[in-house]
Amino acid sequence: MRMRAPTLVVAAAVLTALGISQADARQRDAGTESTRQQVFTQAAGTYRVPQKLLLAVSYLESRWDANRGLPSTSAGFGPMHLTDGTLSRGVEHLAGGKEDPRGDLSRSPLLPKGAVSTPKAAKAGPDTLHQAARLTGATADALRSDPAANIRGGAALLAQYQRDLHKPFSADPSSWYAAVARYGGGNWFAGQVFDVLRTGASRTTDDGQRVTLAATPGIRSTGAADNDEQTECPPGLGCEWVPAPYQQLKPDDPTSYGNHDLADRPKSQKIDYIVVHDTETPYPNALDLVKTPTYLAWNYTIRSGDGHVAQHLKAKDVGWHAGNWDVNSKSIGVEHEGYLAQGGAWYTEAMYRSSAALVRYLAGRFGVPLDRAHILGHDNVPGVDPAHVQGMHEDPGPYWDWAHYFTLLNRPLRASAGARSGEVMILPDYGTNVVPYTGCDAAAPSAPCPPHGGGSIMLRTEPRDDAPLVKDIGKHPSDGAATMSVYDHSARASTGQKYAVADRQGEWTAIWYLGQKAWFHNPESRRLAVGVRGVVATPKPGLESVPIYGRAYPEAEAYPSDVPVQQLAPMQYTFAAGQAYAVTGARYGEYFYSKTYDTASQRVVRGKLKYYEIQFGHRVYFVKASDVVLKPVR
Template sequence: MVGRALLAVVAAATLAGAAAGPAAAAAGRAPSAFDSAAARYDVPRDLLLSLGWAQSRLDQGAVGRGGDCGVMQLSVGRTLPVAEALTGLSRGDLCGSEAANVAGAAAVLRFYSDRDGLSSAARSDVNRWYGPVARFAGPVDDSIARLFADTVYDQLAAGFAGPARVAARPVAPERGRFEDVPAWGTASERSPDHPPAVWAPAHKDNYEVANREKSGPIDFVVIHVTQGSYAGTIAWFKNPESEVSAHYTFRSSDGAVTQSVREKDIGWHAANKDYNARSIGIEHEGFIENPAWFTDAMYRSSAALTRILTREYGIPRDRKHIIGHGEVPTADHTDPGPYWNWTYYLELVNGNFLKGTGIVDTPTGRLNVRGGPGTGSPVVGSVADGTKVTIFCQRAGSKVTGTFGTSTVWNRIGMDRWVSSTYLRTSQPGFIPRVPRC
């Protein structure tokens, strides 16, 4: 929580460019909201965008755990009160307007940078903002603060395309005191149950040590979506005020996994005492309203674990025993929501690692690869005529006329890499049987 003394300091702070007034809440979609906030608070625009991408995939409608809100996921217990004091805007404005939400986050980052003593010249160097970004994660372990900040900088280095585009570039963040904190997973204790996972135990008040003779066998796997970031979820399970935990959490970008509760013990994830006692809870980074979080890497890593769990505990590999949080009796949640691909997930759990293949056939010699399933998405690369590509999944997008006629079907051939089906020679035109829908 933000103390009164800190709020008093925040309220008195005078940032260059002045506190954001009503103009900061003016209507505007990315990148205009980010341009305005970056200029007002002298924060690197692409850093703001990378933070917003890591927090919400630039989705102003994202509502996180405990009411965290907007593109930047301003937190009720941390950044939102600071943003209110700095900008003079109400909580409703900061959560309801993208421009205000981004401005509020920029104000908070600038406040943190001033506390770190960053000069005007230093503020122009994106690598000098590591400390303020780590502090944006809130009062968490240094290891989780580093995980949070590294996620933002890794995304900045990789670049991305969406509501706004950030080009890939080399980064060399100045981590300061976090330099001596090992990167997540490099020196961390490994999971005692699932070796690929990092072991980061939940607070002892957030789960129950089980007596399996009393609690009975494990009969279910319960699938969740975090409504927040990977780092934030792990930190939430470590916070004794949360009174929640799940056994495992998977990261969207690469399928990395952290274990927070031993399988033999009872995680508090399903809001149903009986189901908690008889299940393994698996969280997946993202928001139920945005399918962009549900990557092939995360599906495959999670399904590999569920396949192991079902074998270990004799759980049938069907939808009666591998269920969503929203299917638990008395549950007040709806995750994993309408965009979770149950058909694909169960196929993976059952060992059917489905993919398709196609041969590029284009008269121009090279086929543009786009960042999304449509001609309006930015070009992120190209593939040569005659190249054999793997089709991970398919979805409908903009209509294209090409070598094989006219179609709205687009094929994902890599992470955020899409080509029209009209330029791929496949087993059949359009949607391919048993290749999953994205």
């Protein structure tokens, strides 16, 4: 939550003749609530907050989950996301020192880690958890770990904000709009709360509690979140303009500039992708970095606590964010405040919703398909050549909830063919799909991560649970051996990705993955993948193997004399006869040449060489259309 700390006044009027702390104590002494639904009912009655409103605010913060008492990426706890402002959050550089975020082999590698002094750890922000402790008499530990105490604390805060605003304690949720905006950090949050009130919601929480909010279709809200005039955002999202600098860094060197390239998209090039990142640093640090000329820039940053959006680059300009120049030049980069390896940390519903609203808008404006081959994670972007595979980034990682995200994008992921189809889409149940990753604790990298649901599945060399993981000779050049590290996606397939089926044995399914059969347990009672219709590519008859590429660049003949030819470098993987890979797109080769601060020398080279995008492993890759034949599967 993002708000100013309120004046804490405990008044008898909050509950007839009772102070807030006294009321909370009497409720706690009355007995233990048996269900989460009852807790909301009792807390709403205690603090005279409309029950539906309390449910809707909590849904937008946490979807009613307890999250095992662990903090969100913005140090919020419990169903009401009470933030502990005494906590500090560690930082990591976005670039990590290995990946060249620009990914343009025609220029020197961009490794900005040394160019920016390491930001200091940031405080979590507003301290609503300790405010709630003072209001209710509950301990800070109870508010962190006990969902019932947490819900009462959130209700007490809402009641206090309503009093501070001199608003009536009405049963009509509409009269609480300003208090909700204060609780969540602004008008956009409040508007989303009222959207939830209109549609209703029902789900089973991460600790097995069934909670339902009945729809109130006719409810109205007041107020709107205005976008800054310079931003490109859907109406009402409340986007802020925080521009990234375009500067020449050395007066005598026109090739030394930062931290992005000016362009004229989509007139100059079609925008094909939106890339989802996490920041690996607190939101204020991310904004400091994107404003640094010697660093790198992306298009948007979204704050975890309340879903606030800052835009840094116009969509027409090219950010240096994905580690692959071909993808950079045809994508929009969206950073989300968060940390890949903090398995116990969680994103708020507010962040997911604001991100989905933004991506829906951008996809509609630029014609980007709403599927997992075009809404990519940074971890799905291919390396530009064999030497750059190992250093590519892994965010947002296995804890990003792609299934929920696509539901919010109004493109829910579902089966489109029978269970025996020749193509499958990975679709585990996020909440129950608990994979035993390691590496969440930097001080003990071999220790297990906290148990947590996730959107990825592990792939094995044989149809048995104790079989070795499949190999990735790009990520692990020495022996290909994959690990269970949360940072290692070598043997993982992610929600929404589509693969050609290679084999089936009993309850096990094999897919073609990085040139090999990759097995996963897929019983009817707990499906990890569903059948889909699609198209697969296989090598043309007579070819033993075909090359795959990390960039879809033009043929040499297409380059004008003043633009250096970009060599097509086949990857180290094998796409052999007899194998098949899901085709996820088609395009002709293009290359955006931009090397100097003065944009007069820019060129977009367009060729006649046609490529198909395929789901080859965890990342997408490209094959020449002339090397393969396509086959529909149902």
